[in-house]
Amino acid sequence: MSNEGTPLNSLGWNRQGLAYPELKENAGIGRVVVEHRGAYELMGPFGSHEAILATSSREQADDPTDYPAVGDWVVHTLDPIDNRRLGIIKVLPRRSQVLRRASGTIPVPQVVGANIDVLGIVVSTDQEIDEQLIERYLVTAEGGGVSPTIIINKSDLGGGEEIRELLVRRGVQYPILLTNAHKSEELAEVAQLLTGGATLALTGASGVGKSTLVNQLVGDSVLATGSVDSDGSGRHTTVRRELLVAKPGVVIDTPGLREVQIWDDAGLEPVFNEIADVASNCKFTDCSHRDEPECAVTAACADKRVSEDRLLSYLALCQEVQELSDEIEDYQRSQRRRRDSRSN
Numbered sequence: 072m073s074n075e076g077t078p079l080n081s082l083g084w085n086r087q088g089l090a091y092p093e094l095k096e097n098a099g100i101g102r103v104v105v106e107h108r109g110a111y112e113l114m115g116p117f118g119s120h121e122a123i124l125a126t127s128s129r130e131q132a133d134d135p136t137d138y139p140a141v142g143d144w145v146v147h148t149l150d151p152i153d154n155r156r157l158g159i160i161k162v163l164p165r166r167s168q169v170l171r172r173a174s175g176t177i178p179v180p181q182v183v184g185a186n187i188d189v190l191g192i193v194v195s196t197d198q199e200i201d202e203q204l205i206e207r208y209l210v211t212a213e214g215g216g217v218s219p220t221i222i223i224n225k226s227d228l229g230g231g232e233e234i235r236e237l238l239v240r241r242g243v244q245y246p247i248l249l250t251n252a253h254k255s256e257e258l259a260e261v262a263q264l265l266t267g268g269a270t271l272a273l274t275g276a277s278g279v280g281k282s283t284l285v286n287q288l289v290g291d292s293v294l295a296t297g298s299v300d301s302d303g304s305g306r307h308t309t310v311r312r313e314l315l316v317a318k319p320g321v322v323i324d325t326p327g328l329r330e331v332q333i334w335d336d337a338g339l340e341p342v343f344n345e346i347a348d349v350a351s352n353c354k355f356t357d358c359s360h361r362d363e364p365e366c367a368v369t370a371a372c373a374d375k376r377v378s379e380d381r382l383l384s385y386l387a388l389c390q391e392v393q394e395l396s397d398e399i400e401d402y403q404r405s406q407r408r409r410r411d412s413r414s415n
């Protein structure tokens with residue numbers, strides 16, 4: 072592992088809005104560039120290092136979101152704590168995060184990316200466009216305080232403008248960029264997203280061109296491209312890092328973002344604001360916009376002020392959130408029961 076230090080500002084520290092904390096001797100600050108099974112790789116002024124949680128921070132982590140994630144700023148020891156790896160003492164407060172439901176049967180959240188300014192939702196002209204999936208990503212971004220931008224890649228193959236029109240006509244109200252990832256001179260608008268040390272995370276289906284985009288932004292072929300398995304396995308990659316310096320900012324190509332089950336409803340209102348606006352006129356404040364009388368949303372849908380596709384997408388996500396919150400409640404109840412029976 073290279074031990075050349077990277078200045079904090081090259082990693083986007085200036086965007087974090089944190090005063091440099093007072094550190095004990097023998098401690099430093101780094102950014103998490105990849106996480107694998109409870110071990111982390113950090114980059115910072117002290118070089119690139121593998122790190123694990125120090126006991127103190129393990130004890131303080133009582134929620135899955137307390138653990139470090141790619142993009143986090145952490146305070147770490149300067150010396151190994153297990154002969155090999157540095158210890159992560161503390162995760163610094165996040166300015167934003169991308170949350171999803173962790174895979175597995177237990178309903179718990181997982182931070183797949185932290186301190187992200189822009190989520191680039193990448194689609195490509197040679198793949199079917201899934202508007203509902205795009206909306207799911209938009210909700211995920213908004214819910215975590217991240218600004219989304221839709222990137223329609225492979226515009227050189229044609230059909231990009233049509234996809235843009237489709238999304239605009241549908242009612243998607245976010246910036247949409249057309250790109251050809253093979254031509255760095257056509258990526259000025261994407262490069263613009265890195266202004267001022269911003270962190271741009273890219274998400275989207277396999278094969279849309281995320282790694283090609285990252286390589287162009289970094290200015291080096293650091294990530295393998297081509298027909299990669301959805302989990303990126305079985306391929307040689309030149310780096311294992313997910314977070315890369317792309318002056319003046321930072322880019323993240325996070326496999327964990329490729330599947331998102333939304334964790335909460337925070338992002339629904341901003342993404343579907345035309346529905347939220349009308350919904351305030353429904354007769355019932357808890358109207359589900361399905362079959363209640365005097366529902367302003369179904370009325371708006373009937374006279375085409377709200378698109379039916381958008382409403383269906385919105386209702387599907389609402390239902391998903393509802394089911395998740397029921398599941399969380401069940402889970403917490405069973406945990407309480409288990410605790411009670413143990414203490415009796």
Ligand SMILES: Nc1nc2c(ncn2[C@@H]2O[C@H](COP(=O)(O)OP(=O)(O)O)[C@@H](O)[C@H]2O)c(=O)[nH]1
Binds near residue numbers: 227
């Ligand atoms: N024509 C065209 N091909 C592209 C473009 N961007 C990426 N590709 C190709 O699409 C394939 C998948 O790209 P890759 O970056 O690995 O996609 P990822 O799975 O999203 O990371 C590769 O063969 C790239 O060369 C583009 O803008 N135009």
Ligand SMILES: [Mg+2]
Binds near residue numbers: 281282283296
């Ligand atoms: Mg890739």
